[in-house]
Amino acid sequence: MANTFGNQLTITSFGESHGPFIGVVIDGLPSNIFIDTVFIQKALDRRKPGQSNLTTQRQESDVFQIVSGVFNEYSTGSPIAILIPNKDALSKDYEALKNVYRPGHADFVYDKKYGNRDYKGGGRSSARITAGWVAAGAIASLYLKTVSNIEVKAMVSSIYNIALPKPYDQYDWNNAENNAVRCPDPDTADAMETLIERIKMEGNSVGGTIACKIKNAPIGLGEPLFNKLNAELAKAMLSINAVKGIQFGSGFDSTQLLGSQNNDNLDNHSNHDGGITAGISNGETILFELAFKPTSSISIPQTMLNTTGDTETVSIPGRHDPCVLPRAVPIVEAMAALVLADHYLLNLKYLK
Amino acid sequence: MANTFGNQLTITSFGESHGPFIGVVIDGLPSNIFIDTVFIQKALDRRKPGQSNLTTQRQESDVFQIVSGVFNEYSTGSPIAILIPNKDALSKDYEALKNVYRPGHADFVYDKKYGNRDYKGGGRSSARITAGWVAAGAIASLYLKTVSNIEVKAMVSSIYNIALPKPYDQYDWNNAENNAVRCPDPDTADAMETLIERIKMEGNSVGGTIACKIKNAPIGLGEPLFNKLNAELAKAMLSINAVKGIQFGSGFDSTQLLGSQNNDNLDNHSNHDGGITAGISNGETILFELAFKPTSSISIPQTMLNTTGDTETVSIPGRHDPCVLPRAVPIVEAMAALVLADHYLLNLKYLK
């Protein structure tokens, strides 16, 4: 079940970049949850391509269709299936890439693993697939809103060599939605936008970091031993193509502290643990940060392996994001919401 | 199934720090694998307490018993159950801690989640449980040795402010077993030992980083979409209590590179991706690094919440590791071997 994620609340993903639809099946959602389609569409709009000049110019409205599981606007307890059409696929861009393996992409490993590769738009490995995750994550958020006041929010904390000047938890994250790059500090956001535009002109790409916080999670979410909340969040986040690292709370910086400095006594809200202790939410805000590598697709010519085992120098045609982070923010939120909703459900049996 | 890990090859963990046994059930191992008990014991010996003056002085020989699944020294295809007795539990040390929540430990969250806490030695949340993982990981390694030449190796790359002077992949990792701290550079190892001894005297603790490499993984391990090899390794590693972060290949440093610099063309072995692209092993050495927070148990008095909602200042009695990293090295290797063996099995259907 490689294309299914979750325990009690699961999503099953399907579709390819240049097929007729990408889609998702959400199973395990309790009945009688109001399925607010305007809310879901807003989530998709934050991820969709072409939303600003910083993103790929592929034009997809990402208008979705719910084909099951909802009756008179409420969930029925049956699986919710969502279809999102692909309308602006330009497969001819990919004919030229049929016989080369784009660096950093799935091309090489898919060919070796499966021996049968859909090269059009990256096929199954395309980030376009995450539109389904975002729709599913919006439904998870609707569930969380119905049963709790858990809030999931992500934002861009750094792009390449431009980072927020202060620790990321010291900003008003709501400001992140005021600019195209989704960074809560206006000056930093401006500099990031300028950088991305320049990188785009150069035919290159950049990565960066996204921070995520989850407020109001009740104490007790997470299932030791192996379904620890942080372990599940890590798995969810590493499912996002460009993510190369994750750290919770002080993360790698905690290695520079003594035990006496790093221990949270749960009284002074030092929160070095990032809201999760021993795999269980501890009542503090859950905080983690992700490293995104630079977008693999660049138009600068690169040396690549080809299917005959030689190398050639190729410039990747097509429309690409010079920096995926602005559009990745809603993807991070979606996967986090799915994990939280799943663990909220798993935890119900303890609520007495 | 919070206490079960894996897809085709699973481990189910049970036991508590001060119970009669901790144990593990390994399910899904193919039949006819030679179960080399000497090899398993060696793995356990590398994790066991009391192995050097850097570790807790709890004395456990960790001599294990296989109670099923092996016949005439070979696996039968039936579940392999392993018991490891607890012989040196000193529960009286914990009576004093019955009503306080040790910072950084599971005490508080377990009490709130379950409403029923085994406070003796941390009960189920004790790192002692990982002895079972190490035994299971040794069996996964025996499987890998039988069917492939995949090699998993971990070592300590930094402790507190003492780090390897060169990038971690530039050392001969076999040297890591020559010293108590499990660091491949002798001078760095000496400095680390001195540091840990000093920290121990001070009743404090330190964390650090462990690096892990997996050599000779065939191209193609990992199951997109959600069972990506890196996602599964991340989940496995974040299951280890003190781990607060993970990064693959260049990880967080990849955010400081341009796409043109970071892309691996699979020809020059730049390996920024750490051997995994799009969730699938790409033929390069798999590399990742983990952040371990400082040990939560320290004897320096700390302010703690207690079960009546007040705070008190308490010095934690008992025997603890001032630094868990030397003993965590075999745990990291065990979990990595389990993930690799699992994905080797999952990948069999593609081998034609």
Next chain:
Amino acid sequence: MANTFGNQLTITSFGESHGPFIGVVIDGLPSNIFIDTVFIQKALDRRKPGQSNLTTQRQESDVFQIVSGVFNEYSTGSPIAILIPNKDALSKDYEALKNVYRPGHADFVYDKKYGNRDYKGGGRSSARITAGWVAAGAIASLYLKTVSNIEVKAMVSSIYNIALPKPYDQYDWNNAENNAVRCPDPDTADAMETLIERIKMEGNSVGGTIACKIKNAPIGLGEPLFNKLNAELAKAMLSINAVKGIQFGSGFDSTQLLGSQNNDNLDNHSNHDGGITAGISNGETILFELAFKPTSSISIPQTMLNTTGDTETVSIPGRHDPCVLPRAVPIVEAMAALVLADHYLLNLKYLK
């Protein structure tokens, strides 16, 4: 994951009787399997409504669309999603049934369990959902054909009080496709057709038995302890709405034999065990038989509970099958093929 079935090869079902599509996602199919769409359509045609005067007259061509997982006619290893449109739903027939619970149907239990019921055509509980199973089962059969010569075949062995005169394994099952009722004996089939036509005129319904045989299954399929081949087949078959019983080999009749009579010595092919011993295929033909209760929907007026807790006498309008068995034959085959393909994959690791 209530809507997902299988271990290594899974299907996830979605859709409702009167929604835009019903569908299925098949995950875990190895790559490079030829996806013969003509073969899949033939399987769907055997299940579709309106195929003879013995079935409901709802007109659905059940022309399917594959929206992912297939590239140039071969599977890619990615999930295969299939959509089947609903074109002839007459929801107005169901407005009259909005407030009553049809006996034998899901109406009452869904309302009590979920508190939100899609009453149109039975919504999610409709047998129409099994079209997706049949499409998925056809793909499982294509896999089995590619890798083995396992053959799955089902047929009608009795309808109400008309049964095959000889034990069901003594017929040429290929003849079952020569008549609308799918019974291999022409005379019995004629009598069954006459019976069903009469029952239909009376506005009543009948049940019966379907037998299934699986030839050429290699010795060794089935995973003790709990994933025994018979246990998995039983779960698969009891997922079919009207099935109320299953027996393997001599089944309930084996209780009338002494051990010395019932034991198969694997030499004389007595096959009382129905091809499965201790949960594992033993090389004999796998044989089982299913009891189908009479169709719950009848036009004869019945006393029913209604949503206000009273009873009323209602005649069910709409188009229904007076006997579901002829159309259930391909459903039984589909679920059996899915189980066999799944266990073929699970067993690969033992093939040395």
Next chain:
Amino acid sequence: MANTFGNQLTITSFGESHGPFIGVVIDGLPSNIFIDTVFIQKALDRRKPGQSNLTTQRQESDVFQIVSGVFNEYSTGSPIAILIPNKDALSKDYEALKNVYRPGHADFVYDKKYGNRDYKGGGRSSARITAGWVAAGAIASLYLKTVSNIEVKAMVSSIYNIALPKPYDQYDWNNAENNAVRCPDPDTADAMETLIERIKMEGNSVGGTIACKIKNAPIGLGEPLFNKLNAELAKAMLSINAVKGIQFGSGFDSTQLLGSQNNDNLDNHSNHDGGITAGISNGETILFELAFKPTSSISIPQTMLNTTGDTETVSIPGRHDPCVLPRAVPIVEAMAALVLADHYLLNLKYLK
């Protein structure tokens, strides 16, 4: 995870007939459930060998040890592991059977599947393994008693050609515990005992039927589509070695009724559906019946295949049950209780 059963409440089984222990790990049990060890022992005593002259004379007290998951007599939410020692294994009885395949047993299929067979006492395929299921089932019952008034009860309804004279639901099932055969009708029980004693003297064996009823299950248990309550019960029951068939409610007899006769209108408690409609408990008593084939082990000489591919005539030594049904009653109850507890947990999210 072939040795794990369940969704939210799982059991993982391990052990062999002649190993040091057989055992079980119960995961997912909520915390704070009183673990009544006397109750568990009583359940084991009803299954243990040597309890009457109708059973095998292997002497096992089946005194169990809980090694984790319980603190001060209450569940902690951690996995409960239970060990049951094997004390009276006579492995020498099996040396003679090392090279032959006992008819009806796992010997042949295990050898072919795994290529490595523990022939001592049947190894992993021994019915002795079910002692762990019974202990786990007793814990499931303790959970059900804590949270609901669901009651699970099984009894013997027929042995060979001796059957209860009236339909099985017309007896006071509590009487079943008053005799060694576990049949609620005293006269029938006497006849059954006499029969079994005679069959035992003859060195032969008999099978029969066990009926099971579950009272007070709330409406709504069962998870469509594929985790229907009846499908899960069927899978559970077919996991029991000798079970060759299952039927719910009227089962195979429902094929002899017209729809107008068979439909339950939920008003007159006709209960042809056996308490489960569309896979969900409907508020009526859940009823099902199981076919057990005669015990495979008989001392009458039989023709058997041997490991060199020839046949030989062998009399099986050792101690065996001439009829497994009296001891199977608590096994049926245990598996049913596990399914009910699991589905009770799965259903919690709908209880508002």
